Amino acid sequence: MKELSEEELLAPGHRACPGCGEALAIRLALKAVGKDVIIAQATGCIEVVTTPYPETAWRVPWIHAAFENVAAVASGVEAALKVMGKHGIKPIAIAGDGGTADIGLQALSGAVERGHNFLYICTDNEAYMNTGIQRSSTTPYGAWTTTTPVGVVKKGKDRPKKDVPAIIAAHGAPYVATASVSYPTDYIEKVKKAMAIEGPTYVHVHCPCPPGWRFDSDKTIEVARLAVLSCAWILYEVEDGVSKVTFNPPKRRPVADYLKLQGRFRHLTDDEIAEIQRMVDERCRRFGIE
Amino acid sequence: MKQVLTGNEAAAIAVKLARAKVISAYPITPQTAIVEKLSEFVANGELEAEFVNVESEHSALSVCLGASATGVRTFTATSSQGLALMSEILYVVSGMRFPIVMTNVNRSLSAPLSIWCDQQDSISVRDSGWVQLYCENNQEILDSVIQAYRVAEEMLLPVMVCFDGYILSHTAEPVDVPNQKEVDGFLPPYKLPHLLDPNKPVTMGPVGVPEYYEEFKCMLQEAMLEARRKLAEVDRAFGKRFGRRYGLIERYRSDDADILLLTMGSLSGTAKELIDWYRKRGERVGLVRVRSFRPFPAKELVKTLGNAKAVAVLEKDISVGWTGALFADIAAAFINVRKKPLLMNFICGLGGRDVSPLQIREAIRAAARAAETGEVKKSVRWLGLREKLVGLKA
Numbered sequence: 001m002k003e004l005s006e007e008e009l010l011a012p013g014h015r016a017c018p019g020c021g022e023a024l025a026i027r028l029a030l031k032a033v034g035k036d037v038i039i040a041q042a043t044g045c046i047e048v049v050t051t052p053y054p055e056t057a058w059r060v061p062w063i064h065a066a067f068e069n070v071a072a073v074a075s076g077v078e079a080a081l082k083v084m085g086k087h088g089i090k091p092i093a094i095a096g097d098g099g100t101a102d103i104g105l106q107a108l109s110g111a112v113e114r115g116h117n118f119l120y121i122c123t124d125n126e127a128y129m130n131t132g133i134q135r136s137s138t139t140p141y142g143a144w145t146t147t148t149p150v151g152v153v154k155k156g157k158d159r160p161k162k163d164v165p166a167i168i169a170a171h172g173a174p175y176v177a178t179a180s181v182s183y184p185t186d187y188i189e190k191v192k193k194a195m196a197i198e199g200p201t202y203v204h205v206h207c208p209c210p211p212g213w214r215f216d217s218d219k220t221i222e223v224a225r226l227a228v229l230s231c232a233w234i235l236y237e238v239e240d241g242v243s244k245v246t247f248n249p250p251k252r253r254p255v256a257d258y259l260k261l262q263g264r265f266r267h268l269t270d271d272e273i274a275e276i277q278r279m280v281d282e283r284c285r286r287f288g289i290e
Numbered sequence: 291m292k293q294v295l296t297g298n299e300a301a302a303i304a305v306k307l308a309r310a311k312v313i314s315a316y317p318i319t320p321q322t323a324i325v326e327k328l329s330e331f332v333a334n335g336e337l338e339a340e341f342v343n344v345e346s347e348h349s350a351l352s353v354c355l356g357a358s359a360t361g362v363r364t365f366t367a368t369s370s371q372g373l374a375l376m377s378e379i380l381y382v383v384s385g386m387r388f389p390i391v392m393t394n395v396n397r398s399l400s401a402p403l404s405i406w407c408d409q410q411d412s413i414s415v416r417d418s419g420w421v422q423l424y425c426e427n428n429q430e431i432l433d434s435v436i437q438a439y440r441v442a443e444e445m446l447l448p449v450m451v452c453f454d455g456y457i458l459s460h461t462a463e464p465v466d467v468p469n470q471k472e473v474d475g476f477l478p479p480y481k482l483p484h485l486l487d488p489n490k491p492v493t494m495g496p497v498g499v500p501e502y503y504e505e506f507k508c509m510l511q512e513a514m515l516e517a518r519r520k521l522a523e524v525d526r527a528f529g530k531r532f533g534r535r536y537g538l539i540e541r542y543r544s545d546d547a548d549i550l551l552l553t554m555g556s557l558s559g560t561a562k563e564l565i566d567w568y569r570k571r572g573e574r575v576g577l578v579r580v581r582s583f584r585p586f587p588a589k590e591l592v593k594t595l596g597n598a599k600a601v602a603v604l605e606k607d608i609s610v611g612w613t614g615a616l617f618a619d620i621a622a623a624f625i626n627v628r629k630k631p632l633l634m635n636f637i638c639g640l641g642g643r644d645v646s647p648l649q650i651r652e653a654i655r656a657a658a659r660a661a662e663t664g665e666v667k668k669s670v671r672w673l674g675l676r677e678k679l680v681g682l683k684a
């Protein structure tokens with residue numbers, strides 16, 4: 001962390017909510033990467049809060065075109081750099097969970113399969129926050145959103161979180177990692193590694209959203225950390241097909257500790273929490289975590 | 291050098307001559323042969339470019355967008371469903387003013403599924419802020435693609451070169467292919483005022499707040515209107531160098547004509563034969579072909595059509611619930627003009643139905659009757675339709 005740049009390439013003064021996990025993730029990624037980069041950004045909170053014309057928070061070259069095509073735009077940037085002979089610049093595509101796991105999955109899959117030399121960062125806040133907290137395929141099981149409301153018959157999302165890192169790893173990408181804004185050293189190292197490795201690389205960073213997850217804006221890091229400590233979010237990397245857990249919590253915290261900090265899980269009964277704990281335990285077993 | 295080329299081959303050779311650096315496309319009939327040919331050029335080292343084989347047309351245009359912003363000349367090609375799928379990005383490209391050139395090989399839209407020609411696909415995206423040129427033959431395809439890059443890059447507007455599926459795309463004709471040196475002399479290297487460059491960071495594609503959005507759109511409109519002058523200027527420069535000119539509209543024996551046909555695309559080739567036949571009989575029938583549909587050359591059209599008694603607009607598209615798109619536009623062009631011809635619309639050739647000289651003659655006869663009586667009984671008619679099948683009286 002000592003050698004981390006003090007230069008802010010994502011300028012302060014942008015309009016993200018206080019405690020925004022996504023803005024933090026991007027700020028840290030740019031510190032890890034430095035100036036020699038080109039960013040392609042999908043539509044979403046970050047695009048909206050950082051570029052209300054004529055203002056911009058970006059001190060690096062940045063392009064936004066649409067919601068579902070950021071991996072294709074980055075592919076075009078990379079193809080142009082290649083044909084221009086500009087080696088040494090690895091473009092980064094950034095999208096939220098909706099732009100990655102749902103509407104942008106096809107373009108992402110295509111770009112990874114084609115083997116473009118680019119890094120894709122998914123800033124996952126587990127719902128469509130820009131449009132006001134609607135369910136995405138990475139919304140976790142049981143979570144309230146405005147389109148998975150807590151009603152009489154249905155209570156929150158009834159499907160588990162889509163495992164996008166596994167999907168990208170299955171493409172044979174040379175490097176795939178998960179990260180959390182609450183473990184910045186781990187995250188920054190992964191971004192640096194992903195930039196150093198030739199080919200399509202992928203970092204999926206867990207980004208709590210205070211208004212969307214229903215917690216106070218000073219609790220972002222605490223919530224993110226409890227996700228990792230309870231293994232609701234596991235930090236790992238897959239390098240050349242070999243999976244390795246990068247942070248093994250010394251004593252796993254009950255998932256209830258993580259859930260109870262957030263209003264989106266407030267409606268859950270003890271039985272439902274036990275069910276989520278069972279799902280977390282099962283996933284831990286697959287990763288060899290006790 | 292004269293070569294016998296299909297429309298698709300002519301398009302591919304033009305792109306090679308224009309030295310496109312990033313080409314991205316997805317296969318779709320009847321366009322596919324263009325990108326097959328370009329892949330071959332790249333694979334054989336005849337064209338120094340990156341060919342990006344994408345997973346959809348939406349991504350094809352998105353790749354071109356990213357590459358164009360980074361600093362290279364780009365190309366994509368599509369048809370029909372492919373154009374519909376990329377339509378979201380069409381508006382982004384024109385809004386961000388990237389000079390991307392594509393060929394759209396005109397094919398009808400589903401449903402029912404049809405791989406055959408009409409112009410509904412490109413007509414349906416006429417409001418997307420792309421220059422749209424419609425070609426009559428394969429020579430014009432090659433020449434228009436080369437011209438398109440110069441117009442696009444000088445105006446910062448994307449250009450769609452449209453030509454009819456199968457009728458041109460798969461039909462071989464003699465085409466005069468200029469040599470590389472001649473084209474290099476006509477088409478300077480790619481240049482954009484702002485690029486994605488770490489040495490000079492810029493933000494592209496921001497949020498357009500209400501205080502600014504309208505100005506962006508007005509600037510696009512002004513550029514499109516100005517493109518009429520630019521198209522003419524580039525066409526003149528092209529003519530000087532290569533000896534072929536096309537104009538925004540083409541006039542064929544139209545000067546003294548009482549009855550005029552108005553068409554777009556390959557249909558005019560057939561129609562011209564018929565015009566000659568009428569002229570031999572001493573009848574004053576002529577033809578006008580719209581080459582630039584967007585920007586719409588209203589001034590030229592009003593001037594050219596204004597002296598006719600009746601104009602029959604033949605087109606391979608329909609704005610369902612109203613009229614053909616070209617007819618609506620030409621009617622609008624005459625709105626504040628005192629002296630105007632009677633206008634009739636003939637919808638024809640949808641989904642690849644052959645438009646025969648006999649059918650065109652039917653349109654001319656109807657226009658002649660209207661000219662005689664001074665009255666149009668029915669503004670919109672269908673040519674070659676089997677009325678009984680749809681429960682209409684013939």
